Structures are given as structure tokens and as C-alpha cells.
Amino acid sequence: MAFSVVGKGLPRIDGASKVRGGAVFGADVKLPGMLIGVFLPSPHAHARIRHIDTYRAEGLPGVKGVVTAQDAPSLRYCTPAYGPSLCDRTFMARSKVRYFGEPVAAVAAVDEETAREALSLIAVEYEEIPAAFTIPDALLPDAPLVHEELLSYQGVGREARGNIYLQRSAARGDVSRGFTESDFVFEHTFATPMVHQSYVEPHAMVAAVDDAGRATVWTTTQAPFNIRSDLATILQMPLSQIRVVPLEVGGGFGGKLFTTLEPICLLLARKARRPVRMVMSREEEFLIARPRAAVTARLKTGVKRDGTLVAREGEFYFDTGAYQGAPVSFGVRFGLGPYRIPNAKADAYGVYTNKVSAGYFRAPGAPQVTFASESQMDIIARELGIDPWEVRWKNAWEEGDESVTGERMGRIGLKKTLEEVRRRGMWRADREVGRGRGLACGQWYTGGGATSACVTIYEDGTVGLLTGAIDITGSRTGLVQILAEELGVAPERIVVPVPDTDTIPWTGETSGSRITYGGGAAVLQAARDVKGQILGLVAEKLEVSAEDLELGGGRVYVKGSREKSLSLGEVALAAQGTKVGALLGWGVVGRLSPAPVFATQVAEVQVDAETGQVEVLKLGGAQDVGFAVNPLSVAGQMEGGMAQGMGYGIMEAMIFFRGKVENPNFADGKVPTAADVPSMATAIVEEPSDGPLGVRGVGEMPIVPTAAAIANAIHDAAGVRIRELPVTPERVVAAVKEKRG
Amino acid sequence: MVKQVVQLRINGEDYEVAVEPYRTLLDCIRDDIGLTGTKKGCDLGDCGACTVLVEGKSVNSCLMLAVEAQGKDVTTIEGLAQNGNLHPLQEAFIQYGAVQCGYCTPGMILSAKALLDENPHPTELEVRQAIAGNLCRCTGYVKIVEAIMAVAGTG
């Protein structure tokens, strides 16, 4: 099928406002009389709160409101949209603090200096209690319990015990028999750290309450409707009394999916009777936002001499920190790799520790377990003397194969991505001394959350598109392309105002790389709806049958006779005088079945064995995107994802000392700069899905295999295998020393 | 604390504001003057989102006090377009896909401008070094470097 708008690398429609500095982010909202809110972080990782005295803070001139957990109903909540609905969370610490930094009180004042001074006047009496800082600590039989009352929480599962709040398992075949039938069995443990998303824009929000008690919250979020329902639950307000206005998201990557300070901000605004703005400092981002969970993975794999996988067993421990939120089930779903394994078993556990509460970060769970799984595939290939590419090729899923969770593959592009990295010369045999090449495959999926969309035609022929889907990847541009294609208008003729929770029906959060997929389906539906109305009306006007009409260039023509036509503006105007009234198309798409996504990446590195310094020279990736609605933006997502994957591989980690983040800034918690990131090559594979236009999700996939590809390249270059991320110079030097004996 | 009056010339316009002596140029530009195109990512000099040009040189405005900018010529992202026409760097950032979330974009463009004003034909390495103080978490920098190189090639 020939397209004129989709499939083209159109520049982003929000580009102009962003290069001018006009795009409005959370911290840019300023209301008359607005106060500044700040919170008091817990100075302990685990302590009972004996008493909080806010009297002196309240008396400080300029302070307009002080709140603690006592200012809201006592309840534990969860956001059902995100997996297991174990309600273990409070919006502020109540009777005890469970991690360093947990908000204990908050102040709104006329300026930040006054507000911070007021914090220093709040007296909190703590009683420190023993803490569990790491997974091994937390799993000891007599470990301190992060949640003593876990078993009484709403939504708790039968598997909950001690600090384990969740277990997910899946199995097929018989792993013990599989291991007996294998020629070789490999067993290794791998570890990955907690990592912050490090979006450049910190969380920022403004809350205001009007005279009638109706609240409006402007915030940087991927999930305005979830924030609305969380606020209603936490503050026990009617949902209809809350409006959430999503603003531009200055980088989210999953880090802006969850409610953070919004309830506190709104409480302050209610108490002070004035609008309140809260913006996290960079340090606070590291203290209380929701980073990627640390994972310890044990993998046991049985293979035949020729590299055929016979059995694989994985145990994945997710360190969720103080509250549930680690993507445990994805450990089961993705931990064994995209391979045909007749005997497979995966168990994943969510473990509480006294650290900041983990959340989602780009392809939640997958980069962690893929580092383990793809490192071990590399070990197996090298031990057996088989090319790492061949081992993957031999075992890679094809149509009809089934995962350990019973997901049956339809048409998938995994093998095509493998072919592509070889065809493009990313994966080659030649090699220079001190340099190495590593390969890794990865899988992810396209989520299917619900989306609402609405399309209307203005009297000047402009097309208005409203959708509840938050754009974090350029999806707005893709949706405009889909709409432009369907209605035969130029993309510039489409306007996309961002609606709030009052003005568009419920739409799921932006997660799971789903917007062009589910959102695309909703937009197509809305476009077809309005198109039907247009054709019906024009058919009546021109006295022809609707089948004889076509749309193009912003007009409706009678096929074959170009003179007989009406512009979309004329149709909209005409509609006003008929029983049609306004041209308005709706699209509401519920949960779609997820579409699997695959990628193969190759890293080239240079390793200095003396200093342990690793330089990533090249990154290349091939990814199945189903259909690239906008190849420019697809490449941008792949490059951005690989750069983050590189950071994960060799630089990034939140370093904790007794539960306290030791590097809560960009100077010590480094992320890649333009000087660190190498040149990158991207190859797009298109194996259509069942979704609209055949698209598959794009945004998350590219981060998944990168760290493993780099670690495998380091082994290729220096002969050392680092099984813990990040691969720092110290770890390389230690491994080189150990190898030399 | 006693406020001090400072005169600033921002994007060719004169402003007079009363600020605390510890007020950063960044907070002054954003909150006192109301030009919010300049972004705050860290307030510690680590991310470059707050980059502005002071007397043509790129500066992290979170590390400079407003009073230090007394009498100086400051350019923010809002001052780049001329008579409604985007600066070539702004155009190139859009065309090459160098803008994703856009939060780093204003600072990135100003760092690029400072570079090209001084060195109109930089190598790729020079471009990468010139923007190494501007973090971008979205793009992986590939398209940003391409956009800057494209402008350098034509300049």
C-alpha cells in the first residue's frame, strides 16, 4: 500500500515550541499568589516516628501551611493500574519511616528560603530500628521487617512472607530431566544496581483549590488519570472534584508514571488556601523518585554440545526498596530470553529493603534480566566454541514457539534482527588487539492500555485531534501522521491541543511503548468515524453516492471528476446548518493484546587492561518495529535507548551506604554525555503486527540488550567476564588481576 | 535579606530587578523576569539545561549570581529567533530530529551557538566536547551532533 504521510520521517510537531523555549513544563506554571512547597526528608532508613512538632515552623513569618501524614485519612493505597494491587503505600510516613528521604512533613511558604528554614524548625522524634539494606539482609530468617503488618494489607498474596511481598512463577516441561539430558550445564549469578531514570526535568507540579473546593493539579506526568484516582483515594475526595492537567514531560522513561508529591502539594494548597508549586531538587529526585529496581539473578542452563538449549531455570530477586513497585512479573516473562527452551522454569520474587521505593524505567525489568540471560548465552557460546551469533540463531524464537509463560509467538522479527546485524556488518569476525565485539538479543512487548481520541473539523478545514495519550516519545507526531493519511490532509493542518482529565475520557498511562499502537487504533477509529460523517454529508450535497467520493488535499472529491469538490472547511460549515451540527469522530479502544518486540544489538569496545577503562567505540542495533510510522523518530528512540543502555552498562548506579544514596547528583551519579556516547547505527526491521498499520512499540526496546552486548564485548576484548553492573574500571582491573592469578 | 537592584540586558531589552544577593541568574531570569525557556535540571552546574550566553559566552546560569550579571548582555533561548524567523540552529534541531522531550534543547542550542560563533567549522569531536556539559537523556546525541554539524557546514 502506498502512503503519503505515514512512513515518512516528519519532524516533530512540537519541535518549534521546544526550540523557542515556549513549551510549558511543570516548573513553568506560575499562578497569582503562588507559594513554594518543600518536604522534610527522613534522616533515617528505618525508624519509628515518636512525635512530630511543627509548632515553631508554623510560627515562622512567611509560612502559610505545614502538613504531616495526620492531615489526611490514615490509609494505605496502591495504583491498581500497575500490576499487583498490594496496598502498602502511604503518601507520607505516618508511624515509621522505611527509607532515607521518605517525606515526613511539608511546608508551603512565600519563597523557597523561608520554606526550607521552616523545615529546620520541625522537630521529629525518631527511634531508630534495625534495617534491611540489601536482598541478602532482607532474606535472613530473622531480618528486620520493612512492613511488619504486611499480611494484613489489602491485596496481599498468599505467597507473602517476611520481606518477600510477591512471587511470580512459570514453568514448562521438566527442568530436572532437561538438565540430566544436557551435555553441559552452566550456572551463574548476576547482579544489577538500582539506577535512576535521570530525565533532565525534575518532577514539578502546581496545585490549586478554588472556592468551591475543586482542585486542579498541573504536573509532569505520563499518567494523568492515575494521578487523579490516586489523589481521590489518598485525600478521600470525590474524583470529580479533581482535575489533572498534564504538562510537557521533560523526559519520563517510566519515572513519571507514579504519583509522587502531588498529594502533599494539594494538601498544602488546601491548607494554605493558595496555589502551591513543588519542584524536586536533583538530590530529592534521587531520594524519593522511583528508580529501576536492583536485581540478583541466578541462571542455570543446560545445552547440547551443538548449543541447542535443553533446559533453563531462572531465579530473579527484585529489590523493590521500601514499597512494592518493582516489575517482578516481567522477570518471569523475559528472564529466560527469547529462545526455544523445552524445559523451563522461572521464579521471580519481590523483596522489601529499607531503600527508596523502586518503580519502572524503560522496559521495566527487562534490562536487568536480559543482562543476566544474554551474558550467560555468551558464556555458553564461548565455552562450546560456537559463534555467539550462531547460538542465538539456533535457538531463537520463530512463529509458533511458546514462552515459559505460555505466550505463543505469531509473526515475529527476532531472526530478521539477527540477520540484519550481520548483513550490515555490525557483527563481524575481524578484530583488533585490545578491542572486542559483543552481541545480545532482547525482547519486550507493546502494551495495550486503553486510549480515547476525538477528531473534529473546524470551519477553516483545520483538523483538531484530542487524545488522552501523553506524548513522551514523539507519539503525537505519529498520531498526526496516521490521521493525516486517513483524512487526506496535510499534517500541518492538524492541531493537537493537550486535553486534561476533565476534557477527554479516561485513557491509560503512557507505558509499554503503546501509544502509536493503541493510540493509533483509537485515532484511526475516530478518523474513520468523522470520515463517514463527511462523506455522508457531501454525498447528500452533491447528490452522489458516498462510495464515489474520496478525500485528498483537504478536500472531498467526486472520483474521476476533480471539479466537483468541497473543502473540509466547507463541509464543516455546511454541517452546522444541517442535522449533523458538528463533525465529530470518536475512537475509544480498550485493552489490545500485546505485540512482542525484539532487537539485536552489537557493541564494539576497547579495553585498557591496566586501568580498566572501557571505551565504547560503536553501538549498532536492529529492531523489529512492525511498521515505522516515523522512521526519524524511530531512529531517535533507538539511539536514545542505546545511549541509556550504555550508561547502564558501564557508568550508572545509585550507590547506597546503609540505605542512604551516596551519589544523588549528576556529578557523582554520572550519565553519558556527548563525549561518552559513540557513533550509533540503527537498522529498522518491519515484521507487521496485528495492530494498526502493523506497528509495534518502539520506545522501550532499545535499552534492553545494550548492557549485555557491552559486557560481552568487554569479554571479547579483555577475556574477563563481569557479572555485575555497571562494568566499572575497578571491576575490570580486579577481574584482570584475578585472571592473571 | 536586603535586596539589590541589578540592571540586566536580556535579549536586547533592559530590565531592572531587585534580587537577594544570593539569587542565581537562572532563578532571576525564570522567576523575576518570567522568561521560562531557560530550564533548571540540577541547580548544581552539572546538566547544562540552564545554559545562557553572557557577553556571547555560554554560562550555566545556575552557577552565576544575578548580581554578577549586572550590566551584562545576556541571551536566552527566547532571544534567538530574529523577526519571527528561527535561528538556523533552531531550524536544524527540528529538521534533524534533535529535539525529543525538549528539556535540554534551549541550553543545548545556546552551547552550540557559542561554539559556532567562536569556531564556525568545528570537527565532530569539537562539537561533542562543546556540548559535553549539556546532558540529554533522550536522544543519545546523534541527531543533535548532526544538526550542529549541518549548520556548521553551511555557515
Ligand code: FES
Ligand atoms: S541547572 Fe544549571 S547546570 Fe543544571
Ligand code: FES
Ligand atoms: S531531548 Fe530530552 S533531554 Fe534532550
